[in-house]
Amino acid sequence: MIEPHRRARTRRWWVGGLLKGAVGLIFIFLALFPLAWMIIAGFKAKTEVLETPFQFFPEVWHWENYVRILSDSAFLRTLGWTLSGAVLFTALSLTVNSMAAYAFARLEFPFKKTLWVTVITTMFIPGMTILLTSFIVVTKLHMLDTLAVLVIPGAASAASIFFIRQFYLNIPRSLEEAAELDGCGAGRIFMRLFLPLSKAPFVVMGITAFLSYWNSYVWPIMVMATPEKFVLQQYLATFRSERTSELGILMAGSAMAAAPVIIMFLVFQKQIIGNIKMAGLK
Template identity: 75%
Template sequence: MAQDLTLARPVTGTATPVSPGPRRRPRRWLTGTLKALAGLFFVVLALFPLAWMVIAGFKTKTEVVRTPFQFFPQVWNVDNYTQILADPTFLRSLGITGFGAVLFTLLSLTVNSMAAYAFARLEFQLKRTLWVVVITTMFIPGMTILLTSFIMVTKLHMLDTLAVLVLPGAAAAIHVFFIRQFYLNIPRSLEEAALIDGCGRWGVYLRIFLPMSKAPFVVVGVTSFLTFWNSYVWPIMTITSPELYQIQQYLASFRSERSSELGMLMAGSALAAAPVVLVFLVFQRQIIANIKMAGLK
Protein backbone atom coordinates (compact mmCIF):
# COMPACT_ATOMS: atom_id res chain seq x y z
CA MET A 1 0.00 0.00 0.00
CA ALA A 2 2.82 2.36 0.85
CA GLN A 3 4.44 1.61 -2.43
CA ASP A 4 1.22 2.51 -4.26
CA LEU A 5 1.07 5.85 -2.45
CA THR A 6 4.67 6.66 -3.23
CA LEU A 7 4.09 5.85 -6.88
CA ALA A 8 0.94 7.97 -7.00
CA ARG A 9 2.59 11.09 -5.60
CA PRO A 10 4.88 11.90 -8.53
CA VAL A 11 2.05 11.21 -10.99
CA THR A 12 -0.16 13.87 -9.40
CA GLY A 13 2.82 16.19 -9.18
CA THR A 14 3.54 15.97 -12.89
CA ALA A 15 -0.10 16.65 -13.76
CA THR A 16 0.05 20.21 -12.41
CA PRO A 17 0.47 22.73 -15.30
CA VAL A 18 3.72 24.62 -15.49
CA SER A 19 3.10 28.34 -16.08
CA PRO A 20 5.41 30.00 -18.62
CA GLY A 21 8.01 32.19 -17.10
CA PRO A 22 7.61 35.97 -17.25
CA ARG A 23 10.79 36.25 -19.31
CA ARG A 24 9.00 35.34 -22.57
CA ARG A 25 6.58 38.27 -22.44
CA PRO A 26 9.23 40.99 -22.72
CA ARG A 27 10.81 39.08 -25.61
CA ARG A 28 7.53 38.94 -27.50
CA TRP A 29 6.86 42.60 -26.81
CA LEU A 30 10.34 43.52 -28.01
CA THR A 31 9.97 41.42 -31.18
CA GLY A 32 6.60 42.99 -31.99
CA THR A 33 7.97 46.48 -31.41
CA LEU A 34 10.96 45.86 -33.68
CA LYS A 35 8.70 44.51 -36.44
CA ALA A 36 6.41 47.53 -36.18
CA LEU A 37 9.36 49.94 -36.31
CA ALA A 38 10.83 48.12 -39.32
CA GLY A 39 7.48 48.24 -41.13
CA LEU A 40 7.09 51.93 -40.34
CA PHE A 41 10.60 52.63 -41.62
CA PHE A 42 9.96 50.95 -44.97
CA VAL A 43 6.59 52.72 -45.33
CA VAL A 44 8.19 56.11 -44.73
CA LEU A 45 11.03 55.21 -47.11
CA ALA A 46 8.57 54.25 -49.85
CA LEU A 47 6.25 57.25 -49.41
CA PHE A 48 8.98 59.87 -48.99
CA PRO A 49 9.54 60.54 -52.75
CA LEU A 50 5.80 60.84 -53.37
CA ALA A 51 5.31 63.15 -50.40
CA TRP A 52 8.26 65.31 -51.44
CA MET A 53 6.91 65.58 -54.99
CA VAL A 54 3.48 66.72 -53.76
CA ILE A 55 4.96 69.25 -51.32
CA ALA A 56 7.48 70.49 -53.92
CA GLY A 57 4.51 71.59 -56.01
CA PHE A 58 3.83 74.26 -53.39
CA LYS A 59 7.37 75.66 -53.57
CA THR A 60 8.80 78.43 -55.70
CA LYS A 61 11.33 77.87 -58.47
CA THR A 62 14.34 78.38 -56.24
CA GLU A 63 13.05 76.44 -53.24
CA VAL A 64 12.80 73.14 -55.13
CA VAL A 65 16.58 72.95 -55.65
CA ARG A 66 17.51 74.95 -52.59
CA THR A 67 20.71 74.09 -50.74
CA PRO A 68 20.67 73.00 -47.94
CA PHE A 69 17.67 70.75 -48.52
CA GLN A 70 14.38 71.98 -47.07
CA PHE A 71 11.42 69.60 -47.05
CA PHE A 72 8.61 72.08 -46.40
CA PRO A 73 8.30 75.43 -48.19
CA GLN A 74 8.58 78.69 -46.31
CA VAL A 75 5.29 79.88 -47.78
CA TRP A 76 2.69 77.45 -49.14
CA ASN A 77 1.76 78.59 -52.62
CA VAL A 78 -0.84 76.93 -54.88
CA ASP A 79 0.13 78.86 -58.03
CA ASN A 80 1.97 75.88 -59.51
CA TYR A 81 -1.11 73.67 -59.28
CA THR A 82 -3.47 76.32 -60.60
CA GLN A 83 -1.18 77.14 -63.52
CA ILE A 84 -0.64 73.53 -64.57
CA LEU A 85 -4.38 72.87 -64.34
CA ALA A 86 -5.00 75.90 -66.53
CA ASP A 87 -2.79 74.45 -69.26
CA PRO A 88 -5.11 72.89 -71.88
CA THR A 89 -2.36 70.60 -73.18
CA PHE A 90 -1.91 69.09 -69.71
CA LEU A 91 -5.63 68.52 -69.27
CA ARG A 92 -5.91 67.03 -72.75
CA SER A 93 -2.97 64.72 -72.02
CA LEU A 94 -4.62 63.57 -68.81
CA GLY A 95 -7.90 62.96 -70.61
CA ILE A 96 -6.49 61.10 -73.60
CA THR A 97 -4.23 59.00 -71.35
CA GLY A 98 -7.13 58.10 -69.08
CA PHE A 99 -9.37 57.21 -72.01
CA GLY A 100 -6.63 55.14 -73.62
CA ALA A 101 -5.86 53.38 -70.33
CA VAL A 102 -9.51 52.37 -69.85
CA LEU A 103 -9.78 51.21 -73.47
CA PHE A 104 -6.51 49.31 -73.21
CA THR A 105 -7.63 47.64 -69.97
CA LEU A 106 -10.95 46.49 -71.43
CA LEU A 107 -9.28 45.17 -74.57
CA SER A 108 -6.60 43.42 -72.54
CA LEU A 109 -9.16 41.69 -70.33
CA THR A 110 -11.19 40.60 -73.35
CA VAL A 111 -8.33 39.25 -75.47
CA ASN A 112 -6.36 37.59 -72.68
CA SER A 113 -9.38 35.99 -70.99
CA MET A 114 -10.61 34.52 -74.28
CA ALA A 115 -7.14 33.12 -75.02
CA ALA A 116 -6.90 31.77 -71.48
CA TYR A 117 -10.27 30.03 -71.83
CA ALA A 118 -9.21 28.48 -75.14
CA PHE A 119 -5.98 27.09 -73.67
CA ALA A 120 -7.67 25.95 -70.46
CA ARG A 121 -10.79 24.22 -71.81
CA LEU A 122 -10.75 23.80 -75.59
CA GLU A 123 -9.00 21.05 -77.51
CA PHE A 124 -7.53 21.89 -80.92
CA GLN A 125 -4.59 20.97 -83.09
CA LEU A 126 -1.12 22.11 -82.09
CA LYS A 127 -2.46 23.32 -78.73
CA ARG A 128 0.66 22.35 -76.79
CA THR A 129 2.95 23.80 -79.42
CA LEU A 130 1.08 27.11 -79.47
CA TRP A 131 1.08 27.22 -75.68
CA VAL A 132 4.86 26.81 -75.65
CA VAL A 133 5.16 29.65 -78.16
CA VAL A 134 2.93 31.89 -76.02
CA ILE A 135 4.87 31.13 -72.85
CA THR A 136 8.19 31.73 -74.61
CA THR A 137 7.21 35.31 -75.37
CA MET A 138 7.20 35.98 -71.62
CA PHE A 139 11.00 35.74 -71.62
CA ILE A 140 11.55 38.21 -74.48
CA PRO A 141 12.33 41.71 -73.16
CA GLY A 142 10.09 44.38 -74.60
CA MET A 143 13.01 46.64 -75.50
CA THR A 144 14.40 44.02 -77.90
CA ILE A 145 11.34 44.15 -80.17
CA LEU A 146 10.78 47.92 -80.16
CA LEU A 147 12.37 48.42 -83.57
CA THR A 148 10.50 45.58 -85.28
CA SER A 149 7.24 46.72 -83.65
CA PHE A 150 7.83 50.26 -84.88
CA ILE A 151 8.45 49.02 -88.43
CA MET A 152 5.26 46.97 -88.33
CA VAL A 153 3.00 49.79 -87.11
CA THR A 154 4.60 52.13 -89.64
CA LYS A 155 3.70 49.79 -92.51
CA LEU A 156 0.18 49.51 -91.11
CA HIS A 157 -0.12 53.34 -91.10
CA MET A 158 -0.91 53.41 -87.38
CA LEU A 159 1.46 56.18 -86.33
CA ASP A 160 -0.06 59.18 -84.57
CA THR A 161 -3.25 57.33 -83.76
CA LEU A 162 -4.72 56.05 -80.52
CA ALA A 163 -4.73 52.54 -81.99
CA VAL A 164 -0.93 52.40 -82.01
CA LEU A 165 -0.99 52.85 -78.23
CA VAL A 166 -3.81 50.41 -77.50
CA LEU A 167 -3.56 47.50 -79.93
CA PRO A 168 0.10 46.31 -79.91
CA GLY A 169 0.34 45.52 -76.21
CA ALA A 170 -3.19 44.29 -75.50
CA ALA A 171 -2.25 40.60 -75.69
CA ALA A 172 0.24 39.64 -73.00
CA ALA A 173 1.46 36.12 -72.29
CA ILE A 174 1.77 36.75 -68.55
CA HIS A 175 -1.89 37.73 -68.36
CA VAL A 176 -2.99 34.74 -70.42
CA PHE A 177 -0.98 32.47 -68.13
CA PHE A 178 -2.41 34.05 -64.97
CA ILE A 179 -6.05 33.83 -66.08
CA ARG A 180 -5.56 30.32 -67.48
CA GLN A 181 -4.29 29.08 -64.12
CA PHE A 182 -7.47 30.42 -62.53
CA TYR A 183 -9.70 28.82 -65.17
CA LEU A 184 -8.07 25.43 -64.64
CA ASN A 185 -9.36 25.45 -61.05
CA ILE A 186 -13.00 25.99 -62.05
CA PRO A 187 -14.90 22.69 -61.64
CA ARG A 188 -15.65 20.97 -64.90
CA SER A 189 -19.04 19.92 -63.53
CA LEU A 190 -20.33 23.47 -64.01
CA GLU A 191 -19.18 23.49 -67.61
CA GLU A 192 -20.62 20.04 -68.31
CA ALA A 193 -23.98 20.99 -66.78
CA ALA A 194 -24.15 24.07 -68.99
CA LEU A 195 -23.29 22.03 -72.09
CA ILE A 196 -25.99 19.51 -71.24
CA ASP A 197 -28.52 22.33 -70.92
CA GLY A 198 -27.73 23.33 -74.50
CA CYS A 199 -25.23 26.10 -73.83
CA GLY A 200 -22.42 26.37 -76.38
CA ARG A 201 -18.80 27.14 -75.75
CA TRP A 202 -19.39 30.85 -76.21
CA GLY A 203 -22.27 30.72 -73.73
CA VAL A 204 -20.16 28.79 -71.22
CA TYR A 205 -17.48 31.46 -71.44
CA LEU A 206 -19.94 34.34 -71.04
CA ARG A 207 -22.26 32.85 -68.42
CA ILE A 208 -19.93 30.78 -66.26
CA PHE A 209 -16.30 31.79 -66.65
CA LEU A 210 -16.69 35.57 -66.95
CA PRO A 211 -18.90 36.00 -63.83
CA MET A 212 -16.35 33.96 -61.84
CA SER A 213 -13.33 35.89 -63.16
CA LYS A 214 -13.43 38.85 -60.77
CA ALA A 215 -10.31 37.77 -58.89
CA PRO A 216 -7.91 37.52 -61.84
CA PHE A 217 -9.58 40.39 -63.67
CA VAL A 218 -8.74 42.80 -60.85
CA VAL A 219 -5.04 41.94 -60.99
CA VAL A 220 -4.85 41.94 -64.78
CA GLY A 221 -6.98 45.09 -65.09
CA VAL A 222 -4.95 47.11 -62.59
CA THR A 223 -1.69 45.93 -64.16
CA SER A 224 -2.88 46.86 -67.66
CA PHE A 225 -4.08 50.27 -66.50
CA LEU A 226 -0.78 51.09 -64.78
CA THR A 227 1.23 49.80 -67.74
CA PHE A 228 -0.56 52.10 -70.16
CA TRP A 229 -0.55 55.09 -67.82
CA ASN A 230 3.17 54.90 -67.11
CA SER A 231 4.30 54.09 -70.66
CA TYR A 232 6.87 56.52 -72.03
CA VAL A 233 9.20 54.96 -74.62
CA TRP A 234 6.50 53.67 -76.97
CA PRO A 235 4.50 56.95 -77.06
CA ILE A 236 7.71 58.88 -77.69
CA MET A 237 8.42 56.67 -80.72
CA THR A 238 4.92 56.59 -82.22
CA ILE A 239 3.18 59.85 -81.23
CA THR A 240 4.30 63.24 -82.50
CA SER A 241 1.00 65.13 -82.52
CA PRO A 242 0.45 67.25 -79.37
CA GLU A 243 -3.26 66.36 -79.48
CA LEU A 244 -2.37 62.75 -78.64
CA TYR A 245 0.41 63.40 -76.14
CA GLN A 246 0.40 60.94 -73.24
CA ILE A 247 0.88 62.30 -69.74
CA GLN A 248 4.45 61.00 -69.36
CA GLN A 249 5.26 62.34 -72.81
CA TYR A 250 3.86 65.73 -71.84
CA LEU A 251 5.90 65.85 -68.62
CA ALA A 252 9.06 64.97 -70.53
CA SER A 253 8.49 67.74 -73.07
CA PHE A 254 7.62 70.17 -70.27
CA ARG A 255 10.90 69.41 -68.53
CA SER A 256 12.94 69.96 -71.69
CA GLU A 257 11.15 73.15 -72.75
CA ARG A 258 10.55 74.78 -69.35
CA SER A 259 13.31 73.33 -67.21
CA SER A 260 13.40 76.34 -64.88
CA GLU A 261 9.81 75.87 -63.69
CA LEU A 262 10.48 72.86 -61.49
CA GLY A 263 7.63 73.73 -59.14
CA MET A 264 5.08 73.36 -61.92
CA LEU A 265 6.77 70.17 -63.06
CA MET A 266 6.43 68.70 -59.56
CA ALA A 267 2.80 69.78 -59.42
CA GLY A 268 2.07 68.17 -62.78
CA SER A 269 3.87 64.98 -61.74
CA ALA A 270 1.87 64.83 -58.52
CA LEU A 271 -1.41 65.24 -60.42
CA ALA A 272 -0.31 62.59 -62.92
CA ALA A 273 0.45 60.16 -60.09
CA ALA A 274 -2.92 60.74 -58.39
CA PRO A 275 -4.95 58.32 -60.61
CA VAL A 276 -2.36 55.58 -60.09
CA VAL A 277 -2.49 55.98 -56.31
CA LEU A 278 -6.29 56.13 -56.39
CA VAL A 279 -6.57 52.91 -58.43
CA PHE A 280 -4.24 51.11 -56.05
CA LEU A 281 -6.10 52.34 -52.96
CA VAL A 282 -9.44 51.22 -54.38
CA PHE A 283 -8.27 47.73 -55.35
CA GLN A 284 -5.53 47.08 -52.79
CA ARG A 285 -7.55 44.54 -50.78
CA GLN A 286 -8.49 42.55 -53.87
CA ILE A 287 -4.90 42.64 -55.16
CA ILE A 288 -3.43 41.38 -51.88
CA ALA A 289 -6.12 38.70 -51.54
CA ASN A 290 -5.56 37.49 -55.10
CA ILE A 291 -1.80 37.38 -54.64
CA LYS A 292 -2.26 35.28 -51.49
CA MET A 293 -4.69 33.01 -53.34
CA ALA A 294 -2.25 32.59 -56.22
CA GLY A 295 0.51 31.78 -53.77
CA LEU A 296 -1.58 29.08 -52.09
CA LYS A 297 -2.46 27.52 -55.43
Protein backbone atom coordinates in the same frame (compact mmCIF):
# COMPACT_ATOMS: atom_id res chain seq x y z
CA MET B 1 10.06 27.96 -12.69
CA ILE B 2 7.10 28.29 -15.05
CA GLU B 3 6.46 31.98 -14.29
CA PRO B 4 10.00 33.22 -15.27
CA HIS B 5 9.78 31.15 -18.43
CA ARG B 6 6.48 32.81 -19.33
CA ARG B 7 7.91 36.25 -18.65
CA ALA B 8 10.91 35.56 -20.86
CA ARG B 9 8.66 34.28 -23.64
CA THR B 10 6.41 37.35 -23.34
CA ARG B 11 9.46 39.62 -23.38
CA ARG B 12 10.77 37.92 -26.55
CA TRP B 13 7.31 38.26 -28.15
CA TRP B 14 7.24 41.99 -27.40
CA VAL B 15 10.78 42.51 -28.67
CA GLY B 16 10.04 40.58 -31.85
CA GLY B 17 6.85 42.56 -32.40
CA LEU B 18 8.63 45.87 -31.91
CA LEU B 19 11.40 44.88 -34.32
CA LYS B 20 8.88 43.83 -36.96
CA GLY B 21 6.97 47.06 -36.47
CA ALA B 22 10.13 49.14 -36.76
CA VAL B 23 11.18 47.36 -39.97
CA GLY B 24 7.68 47.81 -41.37
CA LEU B 25 7.71 51.53 -40.57
CA ILE B 26 11.09 51.91 -42.27
CA PHE B 27 9.80 50.23 -45.44
CA ILE B 28 6.63 52.36 -45.40
CA PHE B 29 8.73 55.50 -45.01
CA LEU B 30 11.04 54.55 -47.88
CA ALA B 31 8.07 53.75 -50.11
CA LEU B 32 6.02 56.87 -49.34
CA PHE B 33 8.79 59.46 -49.00
CA PRO B 34 9.30 60.04 -52.77
CA LEU B 35 5.55 60.41 -53.31
CA ALA B 36 5.18 62.76 -50.34
CA TRP B 37 8.15 64.83 -51.51
CA MET B 38 6.69 65.13 -55.02
CA ILE B 39 3.34 66.34 -53.67
CA ILE B 40 4.97 68.84 -51.29
CA ALA B 41 7.37 70.01 -54.01
CA GLY B 42 4.34 71.03 -56.01
CA PHE B 43 3.81 73.81 -53.48
CA LYS B 44 7.36 75.15 -53.72
CA ALA B 45 8.70 78.14 -55.59
CA LYS B 46 10.82 77.73 -58.73
CA THR B 47 14.14 77.82 -56.87
CA GLU B 48 13.11 75.72 -53.86
CA VAL B 49 12.60 72.34 -55.52
CA LEU B 50 16.33 71.63 -55.99
CA GLU B 51 17.53 73.94 -53.25
CA THR B 52 20.54 72.97 -51.15
CA PRO B 53 20.63 72.24 -48.30
CA PHE B 54 17.57 70.05 -48.72
CA GLN B 55 14.36 71.39 -47.24
CA PHE B 56 11.29 69.17 -47.24
CA PHE B 57 8.61 71.80 -46.64
CA PRO B 58 8.46 75.10 -48.55
CA GLU B 59 8.97 78.40 -46.80
CA VAL B 60 5.86 79.74 -48.54
CA TRP B 61 3.14 77.42 -49.81
CA HIS B 62 2.46 78.25 -53.46
CA TRP B 63 -1.03 76.89 -54.07
CA GLU B 64 -1.07 78.59 -57.44
CA ASN B 65 1.19 75.84 -58.86
CA TYR B 66 -1.68 73.35 -58.71
CA VAL B 67 -4.15 75.98 -59.88
CA ARG B 68 -2.02 76.78 -62.92
CA ILE B 69 -1.45 73.16 -63.95
CA LEU B 70 -5.16 72.36 -63.55
CA SER B 71 -6.08 75.40 -65.64
CA ASP B 72 -3.61 74.42 -68.37
CA SER B 73 -5.75 73.25 -71.29
CA ALA B 74 -2.86 71.25 -72.78
CA PHE B 75 -2.36 69.33 -69.53
CA LEU B 76 -6.07 68.61 -69.13
CA ARG B 77 -6.33 67.49 -72.75
CA THR B 78 -3.34 65.19 -72.32
CA LEU B 79 -4.76 63.83 -69.07
CA GLY B 80 -8.09 63.03 -70.71
CA TRP B 81 -6.43 61.56 -73.81
CA THR B 82 -4.20 59.32 -71.70
CA LEU B 83 -7.06 58.24 -69.45
CA SER B 84 -9.23 57.36 -72.46
CA GLY B 85 -6.41 55.34 -74.00
CA ALA B 86 -5.66 53.56 -70.71
CA VAL B 87 -9.31 52.54 -70.26
CA LEU B 88 -9.53 51.32 -73.86
CA PHE B 89 -6.22 49.47 -73.57
CA THR B 90 -7.29 47.81 -70.31
CA ALA B 91 -10.63 46.69 -71.75
CA LEU B 92 -9.00 45.32 -74.91
CA SER B 93 -6.26 43.60 -72.93
CA LEU B 94 -8.72 41.85 -70.59
CA THR B 95 -10.89 40.79 -73.52
CA VAL B 96 -8.08 39.34 -75.62
CA ASN B 97 -6.16 37.72 -72.77
CA SER B 98 -9.21 36.20 -71.06
CA MET B 99 -10.42 34.64 -74.32
CA ALA B 100 -6.96 33.21 -74.99
CA ALA B 101 -6.73 31.96 -71.40
CA TYR B 102 -10.09 30.22 -71.71
CA ALA B 103 -9.04 28.56 -74.96
CA PHE B 104 -5.82 27.22 -73.45
CA ALA B 105 -7.53 26.18 -70.21
CA ARG B 106 -10.65 24.44 -71.52
CA LEU B 107 -10.70 23.99 -75.29
CA GLU B 108 -8.97 21.35 -77.36
CA PHE B 109 -7.51 22.28 -80.74
CA PRO B 110 -4.58 21.23 -82.97
CA PHE B 111 -1.07 22.17 -81.82
CA LYS B 112 -2.39 23.43 -78.49
CA LYS B 113 0.70 22.41 -76.51
CA THR B 114 3.05 23.84 -79.12
CA LEU B 115 1.18 27.15 -79.18
CA TRP B 116 1.13 27.28 -75.39
CA VAL B 117 4.90 26.79 -75.21
CA THR B 118 5.32 29.53 -77.82
CA VAL B 119 3.13 31.93 -75.81
CA ILE B 120 4.97 31.23 -72.57
CA THR B 121 8.34 31.68 -74.29
CA THR B 122 7.46 35.28 -75.16
CA MET B 123 7.40 36.08 -71.43
CA PHE B 124 11.19 35.77 -71.39
CA ILE B 125 11.80 38.15 -74.31
CA PRO B 126 12.56 41.70 -73.05
CA GLY B 127 10.29 44.29 -74.59
CA MET B 128 13.21 46.54 -75.50
CA THR B 129 14.62 43.90 -77.84
CA ILE B 130 11.58 44.01 -80.15
CA LEU B 131 11.02 47.77 -80.22
CA LEU B 132 12.66 48.23 -83.62
CA THR B 133 10.83 45.34 -85.29
CA SER B 134 7.56 46.49 -83.73
CA PHE B 135 8.15 49.99 -85.05
CA ILE B 136 8.74 48.63 -88.57
CA VAL B 137 5.51 46.61 -88.40
CA VAL B 138 3.29 49.52 -87.26
CA THR B 139 4.94 51.78 -89.83
CA LYS B 140 4.04 49.42 -92.68
CA LEU B 141 0.50 49.18 -91.28
CA HIS B 142 0.24 53.01 -91.33
CA MET B 143 -0.58 53.13 -87.63
CA LEU B 144 1.89 55.82 -86.58
CA ASP B 145 0.55 58.82 -84.68
CA THR B 146 -2.81 57.18 -83.98
CA LEU B 147 -4.46 55.88 -80.84
CA ALA B 148 -4.41 52.38 -82.34
CA VAL B 149 -0.61 52.24 -82.24
CA LEU B 150 -0.71 52.83 -78.50
CA VAL B 151 -3.51 50.38 -77.74
CA ILE B 152 -3.29 47.40 -80.09
CA PRO B 153 0.39 46.25 -80.11
CA GLY B 154 0.66 45.58 -76.39
CA ALA B 155 -2.85 44.32 -75.70
CA ALA B 156 -1.94 40.62 -75.80
CA SER B 157 0.23 39.64 -72.86
CA ALA B 158 1.65 36.20 -72.16
CA ALA B 159 1.83 36.96 -68.43
CA SER B 160 -1.85 37.93 -68.31
CA ILE B 161 -2.86 34.87 -70.32
CA PHE B 162 -0.86 32.63 -67.97
CA PHE B 163 -2.32 34.25 -64.83
CA ILE B 164 -5.94 34.09 -65.99
CA ARG B 165 -5.48 30.55 -67.36
CA GLN B 166 -4.28 29.33 -63.97
CA PHE B 167 -7.41 30.79 -62.42
CA TYR B 168 -9.67 29.14 -65.01
CA LEU B 169 -8.02 25.76 -64.42
CA ASN B 170 -9.26 25.91 -60.82
CA ILE B 171 -12.91 26.40 -61.80
CA PRO B 172 -14.72 23.06 -61.18
CA ARG B 173 -15.47 21.03 -64.28
CA SER B 174 -18.90 20.21 -62.83
CA LEU B 175 -20.08 23.78 -63.44
CA GLU B 176 -19.02 23.56 -67.06
CA GLU B 177 -20.66 20.16 -67.49
CA ALA B 178 -23.93 21.49 -66.03
CA ALA B 179 -23.85 24.35 -68.54
CA GLU B 180 -23.26 21.90 -71.38
CA LEU B 181 -26.30 19.88 -70.28
CA ASP B 182 -28.33 23.08 -70.58
CA GLY B 183 -27.23 23.34 -74.20
CA CYS B 184 -24.53 25.99 -73.83
CA GLY B 185 -21.64 25.98 -76.26
CA ALA B 186 -18.09 27.11 -75.59
CA GLY B 187 -18.89 30.76 -76.28
CA ARG B 188 -21.92 30.89 -73.97
CA ILE B 189 -20.04 29.01 -71.24
CA PHE B 190 -17.27 31.56 -71.41
CA MET B 191 -19.67 34.52 -71.35
CA ARG B 192 -22.12 33.23 -68.74
CA LEU B 193 -19.89 31.15 -66.48
CA PHE B 194 -16.24 32.10 -66.70
CA LEU B 195 -16.55 35.86 -67.11
CA PRO B 196 -18.79 36.37 -64.03
CA LEU B 197 -16.25 34.40 -61.97
CA SER B 198 -13.27 36.36 -63.30
CA LYS B 199 -13.45 39.42 -61.06
CA ALA B 200 -10.40 38.41 -59.00
CA PRO B 201 -7.88 37.97 -61.86
CA PHE B 202 -9.43 40.82 -63.85
CA VAL B 203 -8.74 43.28 -61.03
CA VAL B 204 -5.05 42.34 -60.86
CA MET B 205 -4.50 42.11 -64.61
CA GLY B 206 -6.64 45.19 -65.26
CA ILE B 207 -4.57 47.31 -62.89
CA THR B 208 -1.38 45.93 -64.43
CA ALA B 209 -2.56 46.83 -67.94
CA PHE B 210 -3.75 50.27 -66.86
CA LEU B 211 -0.43 51.09 -65.20
CA SER B 212 1.62 49.83 -68.14
CA TYR B 213 -0.24 52.24 -70.44
CA TRP B 214 -0.37 55.12 -67.96
CA ASN B 215 3.38 55.01 -67.33
CA SER B 216 4.47 54.24 -70.90
CA TYR B 217 7.11 56.55 -72.34
CA VAL B 218 9.60 54.82 -74.67
CA TRP B 219 7.04 53.41 -77.10
CA PRO B 220 4.93 56.61 -77.32
CA ILE B 221 7.95 58.81 -78.12
CA MET B 222 8.78 56.45 -80.99
CA VAL B 223 5.33 56.38 -82.58
CA MET B 224 3.64 59.67 -81.64
CA ALA B 225 4.70 62.99 -83.18
CA THR B 226 1.68 65.28 -82.78
CA PRO B 227 1.83 67.21 -79.47
CA GLU B 228 -1.97 67.07 -79.14
CA LYS B 229 -1.73 63.26 -79.09
CA PHE B 230 1.07 62.96 -76.54
CA VAL B 231 0.46 60.70 -73.56
CA LEU B 232 1.02 61.98 -70.05
CA GLN B 233 4.66 60.96 -69.62
CA GLN B 234 5.53 62.55 -72.98
CA TYR B 235 3.83 65.76 -71.94
CA LEU B 236 5.69 65.93 -68.62
CA ALA B 237 9.02 65.23 -70.33
CA THR B 238 8.35 67.96 -72.89
CA PHE B 239 7.24 70.33 -70.14
CA ARG B 240 10.51 69.77 -68.27
CA SER B 241 12.67 70.35 -71.36
CA GLU B 242 10.80 73.46 -72.49
CA ARG B 243 10.04 75.07 -69.13
CA THR B 244 13.05 74.13 -67.04
CA SER B 245 12.58 76.96 -64.55
CA GLU B 246 9.04 75.96 -63.55
CA LEU B 247 9.89 72.88 -61.51
CA GLY B 248 7.21 73.60 -58.92
CA ILE B 249 4.50 73.42 -61.56
CA LEU B 250 6.15 70.28 -63.00
CA MET B 251 5.98 68.61 -59.58
CA ALA B 252 2.34 69.63 -59.27
CA GLY B 253 1.63 68.08 -62.67
CA SER B 254 3.45 64.90 -61.69
CA ALA B 255 1.42 64.70 -58.49
CA MET B 256 -1.81 65.13 -60.43
CA ALA B 257 -0.64 62.44 -62.86
CA ALA B 258 -0.12 60.04 -59.94
CA ALA B 259 -3.54 60.81 -58.40
CA PRO B 260 -5.65 58.45 -60.59
CA VAL B 261 -3.29 55.57 -59.87
CA ILE B 262 -3.43 56.19 -56.12
CA ILE B 263 -7.22 56.43 -56.20
CA MET B 264 -7.41 53.18 -58.17
CA PHE B 265 -5.30 51.35 -55.59
CA LEU B 266 -7.41 52.72 -52.73
CA VAL B 267 -10.62 51.59 -54.44
CA PHE B 268 -9.38 48.08 -55.27
CA GLN B 269 -7.08 47.49 -52.31
CA LYS B 270 -9.32 44.79 -50.79
CA GLN B 271 -9.41 42.85 -54.05
CA ILE B 272 -5.64 43.21 -54.50
CA ILE B 273 -4.90 41.98 -50.98
CA GLY B 274 -7.41 39.15 -51.42
CA ASN B 275 -5.72 38.03 -54.64
CA ILE B 276 -2.30 38.11 -52.98
CA LYS B 277 -3.62 35.90 -50.17
CA MET B 278 -5.26 33.57 -52.69
CA ALA B 279 -2.03 33.28 -54.66
CA GLY B 280 -0.15 32.53 -51.46
CA LEU B 281 -2.57 29.76 -50.52
CA LYS B 282 -2.25 28.17 -53.94
